[in-house]
Amino acid sequence: MYPSDLRYTKEHEWVRLQGGVATVGITDYAQHELGDVVYVELPKVGAKLTAGQSLGTVESVKAVSEIYSPVAGEVTEVNSTLGPNPETINKDPHGSAWLIKLKVNDPGAVSGLMDAATYQAFVSEKEKDASA
């Protein structure tokens, strides 16, 4: 379910680190909880983010959610295809619906995030709580 090459946060963002550049998106669990996404608000290229800082919002028909930067870095690219096609987030959250790319300050910080198995367990626990 959750790709093993990604790292995950408790706020349900994922990170893919490639050569000092982190691609950030929201997880399948997050998109499912949000429902149909209708609008995405992303930062400007060049914005400097600290870990845990809000990078934008994802708006669905029932809620607006703040998205937090999993690591510190500078925004090098934003996914402009999400503007006209925000529903991509529901269809392909771990792939083509990435949100931003960050030149990370400290690549080591990414390894401090959850791996796929830990995140899967974290999410399963949440789902159990929700059905309890």
Place this chain on the structure above:
Amino acid sequence: MRYLPKSPSERREMLDAIGARSVADLFQSVPEALRLQGPLNLPGPMSETELVQYFRARASENSTGYTSFLGAGVYNHIRSVVTDTILLRGEFLTSYTPYQAEISQGTLQAIFEFQTLMCQLTGQEVANASMYDGSTAMTEAVLMAERLTGRQRILVARSVHPEYREVLATYARNLGLQIEEVGFARSGQIDASALAGALDAQTAAVVVQSPNFFGVLEPLPKIAELARGSEALLVTTIAEGVSLGLVKPPVDADIVAMEAQSLGLPPSYGGPYAGVIATREKYVRQMPGRLAGQTTDNRGRRGFCLTLATREQHIRREKATSNICTNQALCALAAAVHLCLLGKEGLREMAAQNVAKAQFALAELERIPGVRRVFTGPVFNEFTVQFPRSVRLINADLLREKIIGPLPLGRSYPELTKCGLVCVTETTTRAEIERLAASVRTALLQPV
């Protein structure tokens, strides 16, 4: 929303159900020092007959039979009894925007119609369900500009209504906004060169009013161009909506904040009035307040519902776009009904009469020795004149003639002593204007 009184036994039943001894028990979590000690200083209850007698007595204290030349943000226009008849229908008697589309189609449609009319009037793409009044709408428009630009510096024309500027200052005080005022030129319009000099890369918005507080129309395309040069937004506030019957809509503005009083609400002490915010569609997510949208129901029929509510306070709490979560639904309905009754031609005709009568009044006053027009800029239904003596002294004489005279401008503008703001609408008759001129003439002949 109904108010349902409770009997003592019903209160007891509810208190028992939650295990409280008294109503006072419910406030135990508030520190004692902050709690009200003793009952409020209010008169006791009255019977229906006593109430009617009381209010008849109060109402008889009202002055009647006066001719008013006061405007300055509140305008007396003709209204139809049809508006009040519709307003008094029980189904509409709420100031709240309904959440539940399944039981509120009539109210939601009325709000949708209001929004549509506001877009047509202002030339903007989207308007909300209404705000509290013009001053809070203007302030919310400024906060919106701050969110859109990420900048904190606001340039406000001194020709914007002084009370609107006070409301803005109150909001801005604790929000880190830096408000700077830009003076006016001999035309009565914003000093364009001062504005050009003040604009910089930290400026979020330029705020002007048109017609402005002196009654003068601002050159909006020129101001918009200056603002755009610094990537600042233009917020245009309108206190006299009837002007839009003739004047080009403020299409150059990025955000329009309007007072809807003159569109179907009578002048009344303290309101209630209604504010309007209209803007470009691309800014809709930063627009405060409620928005009614058109949709189709599960059988494909046209219907209405609140839309984009996900950014509001009851859902997003402290991250909400603004803390306005309500509107002036009944006042907005009055404006919608009033405008529909007038129609496009009616509004144009009303506006044309305002201009014609104001020009006549200005000409009559200018014929009086020592009375002169202050500003050269074009006006709608208000204008500023300077008298050879204090406006207050003149007004005291006019009041004895049952004329409520011009607004003395010296209180808000020390440089405009002896200047008065005169308002003439379609309700003012030629005879009344001539009586004003004659009375001013007589007043000026009195020894000071």
